[in-house]
Amino acid sequence: MSEVTLEFGWDAQMSNLSMDVREKLDRLQLPLDADKPIVLRYDPALDPILKLSLTGEMNLSQLRLLADKDIKEKIERIEGVASARVQGGQQEEIHIDINQGKLAVMGISPESLSTLLSDSNINRPGGSLKNTQSQYLVRTLNEYQNLQEMRNLRITQMNQPPVTLGEVAKVSWGEKDREEIVRFNGKEGIMLAIYKEGDANTVEVAQLVKENIQRMQQDPDANFKLTVEFDQSRFIQQSIDEVKSALMMGGFLAILVLWLFLRNIRLTLIVAIAIPISVIATFIFMYRLDISLNIMSLGGLTLGVGMLLDSAIVVLESIHRHREDGQETALAAMDGTGEVGGAVLASVLTTIAVFIPIVFVEGIAGQLFKDQALTITFSLIASLIVAFTLTPMLAGLGKSTASSNPKGKLFANFVDKYKWLLHKALAHPIWLLSSSIVIFVLCLNLGKTLDNQLIPELKEGEFYFDVTLADGASLPATTELLTQMESIALNDPDVARVYLSIGSRNVSGGLSLKNKDENLGQINVVIKDRANRIMEERVINNLRQSYQQFAAADVQFGRPGFFSLKTPVELLFFSENLPLLRQYTLSLLPKLQQIKELIDIRASLESGNPEVKIEFNRNLLAQLDLNIEEVANVLNQRVNGVVVSRFQQP
Known part of the structure; x- marks a missing residue:
């Protein structure tokens, strides 16, 4: 078996392309013993x-x-x-073990017996009967009611002595x-x-x-x-619950910090009211653009909560300063808003300009961060409208009263020291510019040392080990080995539960056909404290070391995937000579295993299952008046059996 993976651009119409691929494959001339190719399209809905x-x-x-x-x-x-x-x-299934010697004496072939069993167990429509007043549907019913009816089935012709199925075969309940x-x-x-x-x-x-x-x-x-x-x-x-909690906590902390600086309940509430109103307005935009409440959109709201207050704070501070200068409340609201309106508008638009390009990014990054970028943009637009309308209106209510400086001595000392530092820095512009350039270059070099990846590895306290035995390994042999591995996992005190499948394994997105065979298995492990990453890593390392004793199995670690199908590093090799390709890739495995940073290394090139080959002597078959197809069919029936009909339990 072989697999061919096709990758298309992000703007590709997958439905049309799937039809095109199937059409091209239908025209392909394959060897007679090759099965028809199957086209599988990756779909997360194919995961349970x-x-x-x-x-x-x-x-x-x-x-x-x-x-x-x-x-x-x-x-x-x-x-x-x-x-x-x-x-x-x-x-359960019904087993009919025939005595071929008795059938041969009576001149009955297994094929004719199979046909007789199938034709004697029917439940099919037989048309309809009509008259001038009504119509009746006709159904032919002749299904087996129990095993004794099957045993009493006559298998000989009318001109021959009566022989029943039970006399030449053993009919009994068995297991598939x-x-x-x-x-x-x-x-x-x-x-x-x-x-x-x-x-x-x-x-x-x-x-x-x-x-x-x-x-x-x-x-x-x-x-x-x-x-x-x-x-x-x-x-x-x-x-989603954690992001919602972070959103609520972030809003509360933002209001608390605001009160610590303003020390005025009325002013704090005026600014704080911008949060719920801006969030509600953002929901309206999200609804119109069909953006759901997901991790990324809620993350955008969480990031935007702090920025929602910026415009309102600047406008309110300007209004407050005008009131301290002795202006009337309404006039202070108008003059204060007009004075900083241009600066606030420019500040918000520059922030929006940073996030808007993400909407047009293609690929996984664009699909991931599009909702977040749009949510932040909508929340900033809503906060700007609130800052220019609702905030001045609320600030303009009430009577003009003298107010004390809410900043306090601590803030005043900080401002004085900052002014002193700023004057010193501006007095030496060359040193200031040179040090800024040096720090910038150092930051760029520091960024090169950081790891690059789409998203961090998701750890949810649940993981699995894919186990592959040698091709041709039987199901009992696979069961015996995986049962031993299961016992090792259950003996770990930090493991909550273990469940495993033998003879099959789950492949993300249904992207692989190699997910069901007697030599395959998958062990799923859930730890007791799913939020404890240290415990999870300890269990993984312990199981990895314990499973190394099973040299007959290829054990690969994995986690439930949500965004990626590939392993972190993949090396692709191409060759028309499969034996040479296999020899070369297997020779690389010991060298790669010596690299400490690499783990769970495997080669995807697999050999076929071992088989027993039978070559017929055509001349001898001709002398016995047999042909190859008949002998092959008899051999297949004797090895695999044949399903001749289905038994409906009453």
Whole structure:
């Protein structure tokens, strides 16, 4: 299997391009044994927003049936839920183990027996019957009601002695071959991955699902337990709540600092009233431009709270100074506002000019910071309008009264020392300019030493390890190894819970086809104190060191991703000679592992699964009156079996 990644410009129309790519691939001439290419488009909606664990006193088969037939259907009826995928457990099926020797004596082939079983279990429409007064739909019903009916099925022709299926085959309940296993804190269970619709709100859908889960478990007849193991909305809601809290705290501190300098409740309230009015006006602009309350827009409001007061403070200080000079209240409001109006307008416009260009930036940076830039711009415009209208009006109310200097001795001493320092600096302009240039150059050099990245790594007290065994490793072998790794994680005192999937792993955005195979697994770890980064790093380092003892597995650390699909550093190598490419890349791994700053190094080039090759002797097959296709089909049926029909339990 191979994957080809296509990257387009940010202004590309992805819907049209997807159709173009599919059209080009349809024209491609591939080898006969190659499957048709599948086009996958990255979509964050392809990641589950919730992962639920289903446990109970029932066995795994009953739990799986409960998840498939009851819980899954109830969850998918919730508004905003696109689908619910059930993983793990055991699925029941009916096994028919035929005695090929007996069938061969009677001249019955396995293919004809499969056709007979399928044709004898039908539930299909048969048209309609009409008369002058009514119309009746016709349905042909002949489904198996139990296993005994299947055993009593006659498989010989009418001119032959009657032989039933039970005489040449063993019909019994069995379990479907397991493809994936899910474990929660050392016990096997069922996992339900919940996916939302593309335009649905993650937080709202997750809340509706959790409310429905709570109602299901309140049922007196419920003998199962549903637990939320992973909640994508938790990170979003927590981030928004923290930004809201910072916004409220920032506004309160800004008002407090203002009062400490003004020492006048009335003047402080006049300036402080600019905050809620400007925020409300900003919400109106956001609503008109369809900007949601997200982390970036709320972050813009948080940054803008302090700047919201600047214009009002300058205008109010000018009005206050005119009143101290003896002017009437109304006249002081007009003259004070007119005196500083030009300076305030220029100050706000220059700040807006800094943020407006971000709106036109393309790529991820533009998409991330566009809402923030627009929110700051709207809040500054609103604060400017408030400073020129509401603030002078409120300041002009009331009678003119003498007011004392609110600055105090501390502020006066600071002003005197600042004047002295300013006069000294301006007296030596050459030294002042030279030192400024030197400091500027030093700051530029210091900036080069800082790390460059789009956003800092998100740490939420939850992480995972992707585990890959050698190609061809069986599911039991993968289960045995991951169970040992699970025990190590559970023995760590700082770990709250561990859940793992064996035979599959989650790939962000559904961007990879290599997410389900018997040699794959994923261990998800949640620590007790999710806000303690020191604890998280300690657990990660301990598990990394412990997992190094499993030389047969490739273990890669990762965190739930929200903005990026790639690893921090990727080296791409190209060659038409795959064996040489594999040899060269694998030779680089030991050298890269010697670099202390690098960790979790792996090569993406993978070999195919081991296989058993069978080559037929055409001449011998011809002598036996057989052809290759018939023998290959019989071999496939004997190895994999064949699903001939579906049994509906009454």
